[in-house]
Structure formats: structure tokens, C-alpha cells
Amino acid sequence: MSVSYKVGTVKSKQSPNVNTQPKAPVVKGVKTTGKKKDEEEGIDTADGEEWMQGKTLVKPPDQLDLTEEELKEEITRVLTANNPNAPQNVVRYSFKEGCYKTIVFVDQMAIHFELEGNLVHKESDEGRRLMAKHTEREDCGGDERLENVPIKPGKREQKVTNQFNFIDRASQTLNNLPREISCQTEPPPRANFSATANQWEIYDFYVEELQRREKSKEKQESQFPNKEEDRSKKKMIQAEAQSDDISQLAKPAEIIERMVNQNIFDEVAQDFMYFEDAADEFRGEKGTLLPLWKFQYDKAKGLSVTALCWNHIYSDLFAVGLGSYEFTQQERGMLLFYTLKNPSFPEFIFNTDSGVMCVDIHEQLSYLVAVGLYDGCVSVYDLRKKSDQPMYNSIASSGKHTGAVWQVKWQKDDLDSNHNFFSVSTDGRVVSWTLVKHEIVFTDIIKLPPVDKVPDDLKNVVATAGTSLDFHKQKDHHFLVGTEAGKIHKGSKYYSSKFLEMYDAHFMTVSCVRWNPFHPNVFISCGWDWMVKIWDHTINSPVFTFELKSSVTDVAWSPHSSTVFAAVTADGKVHVFDLSINKYEALCQQKVVSKKTRLLHIEFNPVHPIIIVGDDRGRVISLKLSPNLRKKPKEKKGQELPKGPEVEIAKMEQLLSSLR
Amino acid sequence: MAEVEDTLKRIQAQHGVIGTIVVNGEGIPIRTTLDNSTSVQYAGLLHQLTMKARSAVRDIDPQNELTFLRIRSKKHEIMVAPDKEYLLIAIQNPSE
Numbered sequence: 001m002s003v004s005y006k007v008g009t010v011k012s013k014q015s016p017n018v019n020t021q022p023k024a025p026v027v028k029g030v031k032t033t034g035k036k037k038d039e040e041e042g043i044d045t046a047d048g049e050e051w052m053q054g055k056t057l058v059k060p061p062d063q064l065d066l067t068e069e070e071l072k073e074e075i076t077r078v079l080t081a082n083n084p085n086a087p088q089n090v091v092r093y094s095f096k097e098g099c100y101k102t103i104v105f106v107d108q109m110a111i112h113f114e115l116e117g118n119l120v121h122k123e124s125d126e127g128r129r130l131m132a133k134h135t136e137r138e139d140c141g142g143d144e145r146l147e148n149v150p151i152k153p154g155k156r157e158q159k160v161t162n163q164f165n166f167i168d169r170a171s172q173t174l175n176n177l178p179r180e181i182s183c184q185t186e187p188p189p190r191a192n193f194s195a196t197a198n199q200w201e202i203y204d205f206y207v208e209e210l211q212r213r214e215k216s217k218e219k220q221e222s223q224f225p226n227k228e229e230d231r232s233k234k235k236m237i238q239a240e241a242q243s244d245d246i247s248q249l250a251k252p253a254e255i256i257e258r259m260v261n262q263n264i265f266d267e268v269a270q271d272f273m274y275f276e277d278a279a280d281e282f283r284g285e286k287g288t289l290l291p292l293w294k295f296q297y298d299k300a301k302g303l304s305v306t307a308l309c310w311n312h313i314y315s316d317l318f319a320v321g322l323g324s325y326e327f328t329q330q331e332r333g334m335l336l337f338y339t340l341k342n343p344s345f346p347e348f349i350f351n352t353d354s355g356v357m358c359v360d361i362h363e364q365l366s367y368l369v370a371v372g373l374y375d376g377c378v379s380v381y382d383l384r385k386k387s388d389q390p391m392y393n394s395i396a397s398s399g400k401h402t403g404a405v406w407q408v409k410w411q412k413d414d415l416d417s418n419h420n421f422f423s424v425s426t427d428g429r430v431v432s433w434t435l436v437k438h439e440i441v442f443t444d445i446i447k448l449p450p451v452d453k454v455p456d457d458l459k460n461v462v463a464t465a466g467t468s469l470d471f472h473k474q475k476d477h478h479f480l481v482g483t484e485a486g487k488i489h490k491g492s493k494y495y496s497s498k499f500l501e502m503y504d505a506h507f508m509t510v511s512c513v514r515w516n517p518f519h520p521n522v523f524i525s526c527g528w529d530w531m532v533k534i535w536d537h538t539i540n541s542p543v544f545t546f547e548l549k550s551s552v553t554d555v556a557w558s559p560h561s562s563t564v565f566a567a568v569t570a571d572g573k574v575h576v577f578d579l580s581i582n583k584y585e586a587l588c589q590q591k592v593v594s595k596k597t598r599l600l601h602i603e604f605n606p607v608h609p610i611i612i613v614g615d616d617r618g619r620v621i622s623l624k625l626s627p628n629l630r631k632k633p634k635e636k637k638g639q640e641l642p643k644g645p646e647v648e649i650a651k652m653e654q655l656l657s658s659l660r
Numbered sequence: 661m662a663e664v665e666d667t668l669k670r671i672q673a674q675h676g677v678i679g680t681i682v683v684n685g686e687g688i689p690i691r692t693t694l695d696n697s698t699s700v701q702y703a704g705l706l707h708q709l710t711m712k713a714r715s716a717v718r719d720i721d722p723q724n725e726l727t728f729l730r731i732r733s734k735k736h737e738i739m740v741a742p743d744k745e746y747l748l749i750a751i752q753n754p755s756e
Binding site: 196198199200202203204247248249250251252253254255256257259260261263264266344345 | 661663664667668670671674675676677680682715718719722723727728730737739741742743744745746747748750752754
């Protein structure tokens with residue numbers, strides 16, 4: 001019940017027309033201010049009058065004291081229907097005038113009491129709904145349940161709660177305590193994997209794949225014989241895995257050794273490649289030999305170098321044959337192969353029972369090495385095989401020499417394409433050996449004619465020792481043999497009974513004969529009688545003769561020039577001649593070894609301008625030829641210098657013709 | 661097998677060679693003439709470097725292969741010769 005009271009406390013003095021007396025508000029009761037005095041005055045005054053007549057006037061202490069005039073003043077009171085609580089100064093902004101304007105009409109309605117009814121009109125939606133529900137409830141127990149079932153879910157509405165009597169009751173179920181159950185397994189083992197996929201890895205993989213496919217193809221083609229092979233292969237593989245790891249390191253170890261050597265002999269290597277003695281310009285014609293590497297093997301110390309041979313295919317590889325020239329001191333022998341890349345240790349080492357006297361490396365198949373021994377055996381080694389044993393060996397029954405073999409030379413393959421080589425020895429026979437499958441077969445070519453000094457009846461017994469053998473470069477059926485007696489015989493492979501020519505070369509043993517590599521007619525010979533002689537094979541007497549101050553042990557032509565040759569003597573000197581420059585004197589006479597060491601062999605390198613000399617202490621020394629020793633004929637300005645063997649031949653020819 | 665041993669001994673005996681190390685495929689030295697810590701250090705570092713160098717060479721041309729590697733420093737020269745699985749390292753003091 002809302003009742004609005006007039007708040008204002010208007011105290012008004014009552015008009016005296018009514019016999020009212022100022023009341024004592026205390027007498028009336030509690031709610032003095034809230035009452036409209038006009039309405040309740042009548043009732044109260046009636047009561048008050050009766051009560052008050054017997055008493056004096058009581059004035060409240062705070063009553064206004066007014067004068068008589070003031071008391072008579074008439075005050076009008078108006079009764080309006082205005083809501084005293086309604087605001088009287090509502091202001092609204094007027095957009096039209098752009099200012100605030102007071103609103104005249106303000107809602108004066110005051111609501112004292114409000115009650116919402118629950119009557120619903122029959123025709124309204126809600127009314128209809130309720131009607132339907134009502135009828136629904138009545139029919140609930142009837143046979144129309146089936147019809148209602150589909151209807152029910154559609155008509156399910158929210159239950160309308162009773163506003164007065166509704167009780168919401170909640171209950172809480174017992175909630176089980178939440179429990180955590182977890183299970184931990186052992187994590188799967190982890191491994192870090194990282195890999196790179198480079199171009200080369202892909203390439204490698206493809207190569208392997210290809211190989212695998214090929215192998216599988218092979219297997220498919222031939223299955224039976226492979227079974228046994230597989231077994232043996234398996235054994236092999238197992239054995240390899242068990243053996244110590246570092247056997248694979250052979251190649252890297254070799255490389256490192258060479259690198260280390262290169263560092264140690266760095267200056268030598270640089271000299272070998274690049275050094276050209278500038279002082280040669282001031283020396284006139286003379287030249288020098290620059291010592292490069294020294295090759296020494298400590299197990300070969302007691303032996304002398306008996307043979308030297310360069311490999312034609314690998315121009316840094318050479319063979320050294322070691323043995324002894326002393327008749328009394330015959331022990332073992334060795335065959336060593338050195339390379340310029342590794343001067344400290346030989347590449348291949350072969351031990352032989354008797355001293356090696358001569359070595360020759362096949363020109364095309366540089367793994368075939370023929371060796372002649374002091375005991376008359378000839379052997380052929382195959383460098384591809386790792387064994388110490390020769391591939392072929394001649395034994396007594398197969399016609400080996402009865403004396404030391406002094407020279408072996410490979411020949412071109414014969415008509416059956418078997419390899420063959422020639423040998424000459426102290427027993428005076430020149431023998432050709434042919435390698436047939438696993439055997440070595442000998443063929444006597446010719447026997448050296450006996451020396452004149454030998455008495456006739458002993459001629460068949462005492463053989464003429466052949467000490468040197470050389471085949472002509474172009475017409476290889478021609479060959480020269482030097483003998484111990486100092487004679488040189490020219491023979492031919494096709495004539496087995498007789499020699500074509502004989503030259504009275506030296507007074508003592510002929511130590512070496514060699515054909516000139518360019519000129520077809522010229523050969524050189526040297527002997528222990530201190531002489532070096534150059535011959536034209538058509539002429540019986542030497543074309544050039546040089547006397548060196550000591551017995552000449554070896555002589556060699558230079559492969560670059562037809563007029564250059566070098567000789568070594570027993571006093572340790574190397575003599576280099578160039579006939580096109582100086583016909584009488586050596587351009588260089590240099591002592592390369594210490595006293596009392598004899599130089600025994602000399603060889604020119606086919607490619608590089610170096611020579612190797614072997615001495616009787618088992619050492620091999622390499623020397624570089626200075627520019628003066630390798631001179632080519634001067635070019636005239638503007639003219640192109642013709643190169644080739646023809647030039648060399650022409651040079652020689654010129655020389656020879658000048659002498660005739 | 662014995663040849664390899666001989667060769668290694670010879671290398672070690674050469675003038676100026678400070679040490680040789682044989683390293684296996686994982687970078688662990690299996691044979692060395694130097695002390696352990698130095699060997700391990702050399703082996704680890706040079707193994708990686710050789711792998712890198714080999715990768716570089718083969719990347720350029722997959723048919724090519726690294727033969728050896730030489731590192732020359734002020735004090736000495738380190739030479740590495742790789743194999744399929746192994747690595748041979750030699751440290752030398754070049755010409756004095």
C-alpha cells in the first residue's frame with residue numbers, strides 16, 4: 001500500500017470562526033505532522049473540546065507567537081490533484097530551438113497500489129494454451145494416450161511454477177572424490193639420428209644399388225657353382241673382419257710416407273722440378289750435374305749396384321739390381337725398385353739367392369721384370385704380385401746359363417704373342433727365353449765365336465764371355481754383343497751360325513755397347529781400357545774415340561738428343577759429352593762420389609733431365625743435368641725449330657759426314 | 661699387415677716427424693705415438709675437418725675422392741690421408 005504523504009509541514013493558524021482552540025499536539029498522538037489537519041480536525045476537536053474545557057490553554061513551546069492581525073489573516077488553501085512527488089522542472093533539449101526548454105506537462109500520476117491479476121482472457125494465446133493443457137490433463141488416463149505420445153514431445157513446455165507455493169528443493173548427491181590414476185611406461189629407447197644427403201651420398205647409393213643389381217643378375221644366371229664360391233667367400237669375409245683393422249691402411253700409409261718425404265726433401269724436389277743453373281751462361285760450354293736424391297737401402301750396403309733400369313711407363317720408378325762383381329765374394333742379391341717420390345725406402349724388394357747381374361723392364365708391360373743372376377739363372381718377376389718369388393725361373397734342366405748372365409733384354413712379343421727376352425752370359429751363348437704359360441723355354445740363338453788367343457783344341461771348351469748385349473731400336477733383329485776379349489760382334493736373330501760383323505773395339509773387356517736411339521747406324525762402346533768409342537756400324541773403325549782417365553764402367557745415350565751421351569768411370573766421375581757442341585772434350589766431368597767408390601752404372605731418365613748412377617756401395621745417386629748439357633740447337637729468329645727424331649738423325653749425320 | 665706396421669714405423673722414424681695417429685671411423689684414435697689427450701684432440705678435430713673436406717670434394721664431383729689433406733702452419737705440418745673407414749695423421753716439423 002503506497003501512500004504518499006505530504007511532506008511539507010505547513011503549520012497554519014486556524015481561523016477563529018470555528019471554535020477551535022490551538023491544540024496541544026501532544027494530546028493528539030504520535031503522527032502529528034503527517035496528518036491533514038483539515039480532515040481530522042473535526043473529529044479531534046470534538047474530542048479535544050470536551051477534554052479541554054476543564055483545563056487551561058497549554059502552549060507548545062515552539063508554537064509561533066502571532067499578533068491578532070496575523071491571526072485574522074485569511075489563508076486560502078487549495079486542493080489540487082497534482083502529484084507532489086512529480087518533478088516540476090523537467091527540462092528537455094529542443095533541437096528546433098537549440099536550447100533547453102521546460103516541459104509543461106509532466107506526468108502527475110502517482111500510483112499508490114498495484115496488483116497484478118492472474119486472470120487470462122480466454123481468446124488470448126495463453127488462454128488457449130492453458131485450455132489445452134487443462135483438457136490434456138483430463139484425458140491423460142484415457143485411450144487417447146497413443147495419440148498424445150507423438151504430441152507430447154512437441155507440446156512439452158516449461159513447467160509453469162506456482163508463484164506462491166513453489167518450493168525448489170535441491171539435493172546434493174555424494175560426489176566421489178576425484179582420484180588420479182596414472183600409468184607410466186618406460187619410454188621407448190631413443191636414439192639421435194642425423195644424416196646428410198649430399199650429392200655424393202646419393203651418387204654412392206646409386207652406385208651400390210647398381211652393383212647389387214648386377215650381382216643379383218649374375219646369381220640368377222648361375223646359381224650352382226656359386227654355392228661353393230659363396231662358402232669360401234664367407235670364410236674369407238670372416239677372416240678379414242677378424243684380422244686387425246689397420247691392414248686397410250696400406251695406401252694411406254704409403255701416401256703419408258711420401259708426403260713426409262716430400263717435406264724432408266722439399267728443396268731437392270723443388271730443384272728437381274724447377275732449378276736451372278743460371279751460372280751455366282757464364283761457363284761457356286761446360287755444364288754441371290746437380291746432385292738430387294740419394295737412394296740407399298741399409299740391407300743392401302754390402303752389395304754393388306749391378307744394374308739400373310728406368311720404367312718407361314712410370315717415369316719416376318726405376319729398378320736397381322744388386323749383387324757383387326767379385327768372384328770370391330758371392331752371396332745373395334737383391335732387386336729393388338725405387339720411386340723418386342719416396343727416396344727413403346724402396347717400393348719393391350726382392351731377395352735373390354745369388355747376385356743380380358742385370359735387370360730389364362718390359363717396355364709396354366712394365367710389371368714384367370727380367371733378371372739375370374750370377375749363377376746363370378734368369379727369372380721373371382711380376383710386380384703385380386705381392387710375393388717374393390719370381391713368376392718364372394730357369395733351372396738347370398731348362399737350359400740355363402752356365403755362367404753369370406750379363407745382360408737381359410726384352411723383345412717384342414713373338415708370333416704367338418708370348419713374351420720373350422734375350423740373355424747373354426759368360427758361357428758365350430746368346431739365348432732367347434720365351435714365356436709360355438707357366439714355363440720358360442729357351443732357344444739358343446747363337447754362340448759367340450772363340451777368341452783367337454785360345455789354342456785350337458780348347459776352343460770348344462773355353463767360351464767367350466759375352467758381357468754386353470744391345471738390340472737395334474728400329475731393326476730389332478740386329479744386335480750387338482760385347483765380349484770379355486774386347487771384341488764387339490754384330491749379329492742377327494735370323495742367322496744363328498755366324499755373326500755379321502766383328503769389331504776390334506777394346507783391349508780389355510767391353511763393359512757396354514749401345515745403339516744410338518736416333519741414328520740407325522751409330523753405336524757406342526766402352527771398356528775397361530779407359531776408352532769410349534763411337535762407331536758407325538758400316539765402318540770397321542771407330543768414328544770417335546775418347547780416353548777417360550780411368551776404366552769406363554758404363555755409358556749411356558741421352559734419350560733427348562742424338563749427340564749427347566754420358567759415361568761413368570771407376571774413379572767416381574761422370575763424364576757428359578755433347579758431340580754437336582764439342583767433339584773432343586767432355587762438357588762435364590764431375591766427381592759425384594767420395595774416394596774409393598767406383599761408379600758402376602748410369603742411366604738417363606726417359607722423361608726428366610736427370611741421370612742415376614749406381615756405385616759399388618749399393619747406393620744410387622740421382623743428378624740433374626744443367627741446361628748446358630741439354631742444349632738444343634739454336635733457333636734462328638723467325639724460323640720454327642723442327643722437332644723430332646729426324647732432326648736428331650740429321651744432326652748426327654752432319655757430324656759423321658764432317659769426319660769422313 | 662706387417663707391411664703397414666713397417667711403413668708406420670718408418671714414417672715415425674723419419675726426420676722431423678713428431679707423431680703419427682691412426683683414427684677409426686668414429687674419430688677415436690686407435691694407434692698413436694703421442695700422449696692420449698693430444699691424440700684425442702687431434703683425432704676429433706681432424707676427423708671433422710676431413711669429413712668436411714671430403715664432402716666438399718665429392719660435392720663438386722661425386723666421382724672424385726679426397727686423397728690427402730695437408731695443413732701447414734707456422735710451427736708444423738699436419739698431413740692427413742683418409743681411407744674409407746680410417747684416417748692416418750702425421751705431424752711433421754718440416755725442414756728446419
